[in-house]
Amino acid sequence: MLQQTQVQTVIPYFNKFRKKFKTLRSLSKSNEKQVLKLWEGLGYYRRARNLLATSKLLVKKYDSKLPNNIEEVKKLPGVGEYTANALLGLIYNQPKIAIDGNVMRVFARLLNKKKEKINYERLILLNKKKLFHINRNADFVEALMEFGALICKPKDPKCGVCCLNKSCKYFRSIRKITTKEKKVIKEMNYDIFCYLNNNKQIALTKENKIGFLKNFNLPEIKNMRKKSTLKNWKFLKNYKNSISNLKLNINLYYKFSNKKPSNYNWYFLKNNKEFIPSFTKKIFKQVSILF
Ligand code: SF4
Numbered sequence: 001m002l003q004q005t006q007v008q009t010v011i012p013y014f015n016k017f018r019k020k021f022k023t024l025r026s027l028s029k030s031n032e033k034q035v036l037k038l039w040e041g042l043g044y045y046r047r048a049r050n051l052l053a054t055s056k057l058l059v060k061k062y063d064s065k066l067p068n069n070i071e072e073v074k075k076l077p078g079v080g081e082y083t084a085n086a087l088l089g090l091i092y093n094q095p096k097i098a099i100d101g102n103v104m105r106v107f108a109r110l111l112n113k114k115k116e117k118i119n120y121e122r123l124i125l126l127n128k129k130k131l132f133h134i135n136r137n138a139d140f141v142e143a144l145m146e147f148g149a150l151i152c153k154p155k156d157p158k159c160g161v162c163c164l165n166k167s168c169k170y171f172r173s174i175r176k177i178t179t180k181e182k183k184v185i186k187e188m189n190y191d192i193f194c195y196l197n198n199n200k201q202i203a204l205t206k207e208n209k210i211g212f213l214k215n216f217n218l219p220e221i222k223n224m225r226k227k228s229t230l231k232n233w234k235f236l237k238n239y240k241n242s243i244s245n246l247k248l249n250i251n252l253y254y255k256f257s258n259k260k261p262s263n264y265n266w267y268f269l270k271n272n273k274e275f276i277p278s279f280t281k282k283i284f285k286q287v288s289i290l291f
Helices: 007-020 024-028 032-039 046-061 081-092 101-111 120-126 137-150 278-288
Strands: 186-197 201-204 220-223 234-243 246-256 265-268
Touching (some): 032 046, 081 137, 101 120, 101 137, 201 278, 234 278, 246 278
Antiparallel strands (some): 186 201, 201 265, 234 246
16 A cells, blocks of 8 residues: 555555455455455555455465565565565565665665666675674664655755764765656546436446556546547547656547447446546546536
8 A cells, every 4th residue: 555655645544444354364355346445545556456366365375374485475466576575574574675766765875876876686685794684674674664764865864863874975975976866757648538328427447458547447548639530529628637657638528328338337426336446536527517
């Protein structure tokens, strides 16, 4: 849940989730519908699907325990190098460091080098004895993440109170080397086509291939074309929507009809019991003005 999401946002979701699923086994027995409903509003829904798939795999194949070698852990859905290292460090106290942007920045500052100039794996290997000597690797992994987030922050690091400032080359150097941390934003242009009926319903399908919401409930969505080529659809409005690193420019079209394509289902614009991603809910809001 914490991937790309702030702690304050996650807390109510986490509590609700833990209340519903008290054990790994209870999570593994649930289904995608239930899990996504609890996740609704938190975004990055692939995480929820992966978590569910991982719980099922752990119960079935690994007797409800996380495997303790990195190659096996990396086979779990949604677990890459970073998460695998974090899990093995946190859960099994293994000498691992999860290298994310925060950790890279801390190392880069300690050495006063550009982030991309450092071979982190080699650096950790060469300093293994110093880094892991007290055998509290679980604490160390967590401390390093917190240190990057709270003390050695991207902007205005708290060097004055930092326990490492005596040995930090960035702090001691007159020529401080920094790396610009910029988020790569991708702009996309889409046309969205909404079938509506007089019962205040909209037709949605899970058969879409749009990467960021693949297999979730959406109206028809296509790459943007010229308005003049879309004669059978009424143009409602243009609006912008941002999802993670995507900036979406959307032209919204609609058509009132009692017929819908066969692979679509009707959904009410309000009070749906089923999970609806926030992206689709925003579309609901836009078309609601037509009723
Ligand atoms: S002294 Fe400043 S730059 Fe160096 S590690 Fe501490 S907070 Fe980061």
